[in-house]
Amino acid sequence: MAILEVKNIAKSFDSLKVLKDISFNVEQGQVVAIIGPSGSGKSTLLRCINQLEKADGGEMTVDGTKMFYTDEQKGKVVYASKKELRDIRLKIGLVFQNFNLFPHLNVLHNITQAPVHVLKQEKSQAEHNAIDLLDKMGLSGKEKAYPCELSGGQQQRVSIARALALKPQILFFDEPTSALDPELTGEILKVIKELAKEKMTMVIVTHEMAFARDVANHVIFMDEGVIVEEGSPDELFGNTQNERTKQFLSRFKQ
Amino acid sequence: MDWESIKKVTGILLEYLPNTLKLFAVTLLLSIPVGVLVTLLKKCRFKPVAWLTNLYILIMRGTPLMLQIIAIYYAVPMLKASFEKDGTTGFFADFIKNIDTRSDNYMFIALSVAFVLNYAAYFAEIFRGGVDSIPKGQYEASYMLGMTKMQTFFRIILPQVTKRVIPATSNEVIVLVKDTSLANIIAYAEITMKAKQQMNFYSSILPLFIAGLFYFILNAIVTLAFALIEKKFNYYR
Numbered sequence: 159m160a161i162l163e164v165k166n167i168a169k170s171f172d173s174l175k176v177l178k179d180i181s182f183n184v185e186q187g188q189v190v191a192i193i194g195p196s197g198s199g200k201s202t203l204l205r206c207i208n209q210l211e212k213a214d215g216g217e218m219t220v221d222g223t224k225m226f227y228t229d230e231q232k233g234k235v236v237y238a239s240k241k242e243l244r245d246i247r248l249k250i251g252l253v254f255q256n257f258n259l260f261p262h263l264n265v266l267h268n269i270t271q272a273p274v275h276v277l278k279q280e281k282s283q284a285e286h287n288a289i290d291l292l293d294k295m296g297l298s299g300k301e302k303a304y305p306c307e308l309s310g311g312q313q314q315r316v317s318i319a320r321a322l323a324l325k326p327q328i329l330f331f332d333e334p335t336s337a338l339d340p341e342l343t344g345e346i347l348k349v350i351k352e353l354a355k356e357k358m359t360m361v362i363v364t365h366e367m368a369f370a371r372d373v374a375n376h377v378i379f380m381d382e383g384v385i386v387e388e389g390s391p392d393e394l395f396g397n398t399q400n401e402r403t404k405q406f407l408s409r410f411k412q
Numbered sequence: 413m414d415w416e417s418i419k420k421v422t423g424i425l426l427e428y429l430p431n432t433l434k435l436f437a438v439t440l441l442l443s444i445p446v447g448v449l450v451t452l453l454k455k456c457r458f459k460p461v462a463w464l465t466n467l468y469i470l471i472m473r474g475t476p477l478m479l480q481i482i483a484i485y486y487a488v489p490m491l492k493a494s495f496e497k498d499g500t501t502g503f504f505a506d507f508i509k510n511i512d513t514r515s516d517n518y519m520f521i522a523l524s525v526a527f528v529l530n531y532a533a534y535f536a537e538i539f540r541g542g543v544d545s546i547p548k549g550q551y552e553a554s555y556m557l558g559m560t561k562m563q564t565f566f567r568i569i570l571p572q573v574t575k576r577v578i579p580a581t582s583n584e585v586i587v588l589v590k591d592t593s594l595a596n597i598i599a600y601a602e603i604t605m606k607a608k609q610q611m612n613f614y615s616s617i618l619p620l621f622i623a624g625l626f627y628f629i630l631n632a633i634v635t636l637a638f639a640l641i642e643k644k645f646n647y648y649r
Binding site: 320 | 647648
């Protein structure tokens with residue numbers, strides 16, 4: 159069974175239709191890359207899935223729980239109860255483009271904030287986990303540092319650790335390297351590759367084509383609010399028959 | 413004025429300095445929490461509450477504090493007299509009638525009410541600006557981590573707002589030190605009032621200079637205190 163089922167999602171901002179009838183599934187352990195030009199609706203799709211925007215239509219299921227569906231008779235989107243929505247949020251993690259770390263808390267407290275106050279874990283236990291996560295992110299010894307004292311790449315790795323501390327079933331990345339220079343981008347991609355090896359289910363919105371090809375086992379190409387094409391990286395990057403996909407990818411091929 | 417008189421005037425002002433400080437301290441301690449409350453009322457989703465709060469802020473910031481002091485100080489005895497004359501009863505009328513406007517405390521309470529109401533309006537606007545300046549991403553990150561609205565406000569937003577409002581708050585506190593002198597309009601025995609009396613007694617403006625020096629020193633202390641607080645918050649940007 160798919161861990162994430164997205165069916166016919168639609169979203170408009172005023173009269174602008176940003177998402178038109180988007181459907182796709184994510185299986186356990188899959189790494190899905192969503193690519194496409196700016197303004198194609200990739201980030202909006204991610205924000206709808208993560209409850210940061212309300213969808214106007216369609217339905218979505220996370221790990222067997224229906225997050226919302228469309229009541230056809232009333233033509234309205236019906237969301238699950240507040241409690242269910244929160245439980246769903248705890249099953250999914252989101253890594254933001256601009257990190258959104260808490261600037262007034264040090265690295266350790268950024269990571270332990272939710273485990274301690276939301277999951278009610280023992281403080282010592284949460285800190286122990288946080289230190290392990292930092293170690294995995296190559297950030298040992300940075301526990302006491304504040305976000306402003308770290309490089310962009312380090313900040314993004316802390317924010318990945320913060321999301322992982324809740325042991326999410328799926329981890330979403332919204333252009334995780336767009337705010338970073340190529341050198342720092344490498345650090346993040348390395349971490350994501352490690353997570354992929356551990357069979358972490360991930361959905362990554364990205365502009366890094368080489369990376370999408372390398373790490374993802376499923377690629378979705380979006381343009382103007384619709385999924386133009388999806389398939390394995392080899393299919394999409396190797397021998398797509400779709401003219402729009404070809405045109406988009408041609409810019410990345412040297 | 414000779415040296416002896418200067419010392420004598422300074423002694424008198426020192427004797428009344430606690431009255432100035434009392435008004436300052438009470439206003440500061442009460443108007444900040446009231447200001448937080450007003451900020452929350454202004455952000456209330458039930459629109460009539462937000463509108464009334466805005467009207468209150470508009471009036472408090474749009475009219476002179478001196479006028480507000482006089483109005484509040486004289487309103488109670490006047491209302492009381494008219495209620496007693498007409499024999500009006502009811503919660504509000506009884507409340508007013510029970511206030512002893514001749515007691516020693518009445519003047520200070522009336523002053524405190526005027527100052528707190530006025531300063532809370534200014535603080536509320538400062539705090540609102542602080543809350544609005546926190547990036548949306550902080551709320552979104554908290555939301556994604558499953559935090560409740562209360563947790564988000566008290567653990568993530570408020571600590572950051574505190575840092576951001578310190579410079580504007582320090583400005584307001586400096587003004588408050590000087591604004592306590594407005595209390596002399598209803599003959600509250602604070603240092604400006606006493607300095608004026610000494611000025612008349614000695615036919616010299618030197619007592620006013622001494623009073624000015626008092627305010628100057630108080631504000632030097634306030635400035636220093638806020639510099640220390642700002643430094644304390646400098647551990648992050």
